[in-house]
Amino acid sequence: MEVLVVVDVQNDFITGALGTDAAQAALPTIRKRIETFLQEENEEQKLVVFTQDTHDADYLQTQEGHILPVVHCVRGSEGWKIPDEIRRLSSDAPVFEKPTFGSESLAVYLKQVNQDDPITSIELLGFCTDICVISNALLLKAALPEVPISVTADCCAGVTPDSHEAALRVMQSCQIEVTSG
Numbered sequence: 001m002e003v004l005v006v007v008d009v010q011n012d013f014i015t016g017a018l019g020t021d022a023a024q025a026a027l028p029t030i031r032k033r034i035e036t037f038l039q040e041e042n043e044e045q046k047l048v049v050f051t052q053d054t055h056d057a058d059y060l061q062t063q064e065g066h067i068l069p070v071v072h073c074v075r076g077s078e079g080w081k082i083p084d085e086i087r088r089l090s091s092d093a094p095v096f097e098k099p100t101f102g103s104e105s106l107a108v109y110l111k112q113v114n115q116d117d118p119i120t121s122i123e124l125l126g127f128c129t130d131i132c133v134i135s136n137a138l139l140l141k142a143a144l145p146e147v148p149i150s151v152t153a154d155c156c157a158g159v160t161p162d163s164h165e166a167a168l169r170v171m172q173s174c175q176i177e178v179t180s181g
Helices: 021-039 063-067 084-090 104-116 129-143 161-173
Strands: 002-007 046-053 095-098 121-127 149-157 177-179
Touching (some): 002 021, 002 129, 021 149, 046 129, 121 129, 161 177
Parallel strands (some): 121 149
C-alpha cells in the first residue's frame, strides 16, 4: 500500500491568518500531486489521509497560543477548512484533527494499516514544512521505521523560505527522502 499524507492544507495557512505567498504558490502543485498519486497505475493500493490543524476558542490560553498568538484553524471556521478543490480529490479519505503539530492518532492508524496491508511508502506534503510537516514525518518515521518516508518539497511551504529549507535538511538527516513533485 502507498500512502499520501496531506498535512494541514487549510485556508488559514494559504490565504488566512497564517497564509503565505509560498503556500498559495504551492497549492496548484499540491492539487496536481494528489491527482497524479491517485491516477498512478501500479498494483499497489492507494490511501490518501489528511491532517487538520484544529484549535478551540481557548487557543490563546494554550502553550502554542502563548508562543504564537495568532488565532487560526478554529474548529468550524472558514480558516479551519480544507479547500474544496483539495478535499474533493479524495472526499472519502480519513481526516485526522490534531490540536498540536504532530498527529499521534495518524501514527497509530497507519501502524494498524501496516499490520493489515503492508505499507510500501509514505509521502507527505503540505503546510508548514518547518512545523507540522516535519513533526508528522518524524512521528511516522519513529512509528514505522522500516517504511520508506518521503516529503515532496515543492508541495510544501514553510513559515519562511529559510525555515522550509532547514526543515528539509533535518528530515533528510533523519532518513526521510526529500523529492520534488
